[in-house]
Amino acid sequence: MKNRVTELLGIRYPIIQGGMQWVGKAELVAAVSNAGGLGVITALTQPTPKDLEREIQRTRELTDKPFGVNLTLLPTLKPPPYAEYVQVIIEQGVKIIETAGNSPKAFIPQLKAHGLVIVHKCTTVRHALSAERDGVDIVSIDGFECAGHPGEDDVPGLVLIPLATQALKIPVIASGGIADGRGMAAAMALGAEGVNMGTRFFATQEAPVHDNIKQALVSATERDTRLMLRSFRNTTRVLRNAVSEAVVARERHPEGCEFEDVRPWVVGTRGRDAMLSGDVDGGVIAAGQVVGLIHDIPSCAELIERMVADCRAHLAQAQRWTAE
């Protein structure tokens, strides 16, 4: 396939594996890249910049194809050493960085000087325009359906993707709400030149999480996600389970809820431990509404080949339906 996204990223298919905390590790990343998509390491899943260095090297042992590193910039009291993570990404010769959470403006000159392609993920058109002005190469626009942080505007992809592709000169990747070839076809009909998928890659053979968790995604319907932390304007879409139900219930308490009340559930490594041990109710598990469209646990190669074939078939069908 050929468009600005495949050209800029040097990949066969414009299918990008979204940065996922605890999941975006070498095995999954290499599997996606080997299958012709773009695998993306999650930098902050690695506790230190040195660990990220090792993870990049480990990925390179598993694939000679391009892959990226996701760096999520969050305003916290004790921020991780972002500059050191960036330094490792550059020194290790990674050619693609995905930023999210906040503007990567401070790092853009340094990243550009070393020839990196910068994909910035955001949830609104105004942030996308700002990132374009700052000099990022591609915007990944994340709709209300998505896993993790959909923002506070609640605009889904069917409206947000065409708004973004119309407003921006740089290419757009559609993120959120896509799990198969039909979604890919729709995103590209809306003007996106690629798709980003998290939840769908979570439920693949190569995702480094316990099989119980993958089965929970297969069992879940489109109604089995929850928006939590809305009352703190840090809305997070996660799988409906005992933990997310407890957090949402606390947030609804008539006397209000302080962040300290829910912190034990949502901060730290409970989510990671749940995903590794297979305890579906053990912690917060990010999942998008596309869980309703996920019915199996294929290898990344099977998934991508099927998507590509289905995408083409659905575009061809839509063309037949709309011919003269």
Add this chain to the structure above:
Amino acid sequence: MKNRVTELLGIRYPIIQGGMQWVGKAELVAAVSNAGGLGVITALTQPTPKDLEREIQRTRELTDKPFGVNLTLLPTLKPPPYAEYVQVIIEQGVKIIETAGNSPKAFIPQLKAHGLVIVHKCTTVRHALSAERDGVDIVSIDGFECAGHPGEDDVPGLVLIPLATQALKIPVIASGGIADGRGMAAAMALGAEGVNMGTRFFATQEAPVHDNIKQALVSATERDTRLMLRSFRNTTRVLRNAVSEAVVARERHPEGCEFEDVRPWVVGTRGRDAMLSGDVDGGVIAAGQVVGLIHDIPSCAELIERMVADCRAHLAQAQRWTAE
């Protein structure tokens, strides 16, 4: 264009004008049908069955093309005489009925006996499956983005449309989130055989509302709608204005809010009066998130011809991007 929806409805393009309270009147309906789409009269905008009879006759004077009548079945203490409205629809020889709000099951045998095509609009896959079992011919599936009543599940079209097209044997019309040829192309790539649009047809030359209201839709962005009445499980997406802000503010009152508190704003003819007088803050005005994609007030014929051309162009572009 040719697929099951154009064949069943006898129309040139599978573009359906959604039933809209106070807006779905003869002038608009005839304009849409004359342009090759399907115009739809809103039955309950007519105060009595006799008035509906006159409106159907008035429409027929303006077009010789097929058109439909929308009948929204709502469980209320003092329901309108639904059976009498149905009788008028049948007696006047209307060939297409769009039902919504509740199952049309009780009327299906009678409608079928007179050869009507039944399009049922709903917001969930489980209701769609139930309507299919009851014998409707087409399901119009309405996503979270839509104007009016999106239901309580908050599943947008990008996820809901493929779920519906996969689950149902009968054809699906995509509703909500579509305002142009790109949205039409995306809906059809997701397997829908037609699109339903309300807000977009609201902002056309022929819509029988004051120009101030149409201009307000053109000015609004994707962030300018509000979900109100959520606390009564009767969620309604409307334009953000003084009235909807007041209703939402009351609903958020910590001591709770009774329906009687907001009834004066949301029941009755305030919305109609606002739309006719051009007082944008005078009443509740239904509007979907696609207001952000609406930038002009074309005639229905201009709109539909542009959509058809854009739909084809975007499908062709997506095919180029995804070719071998």
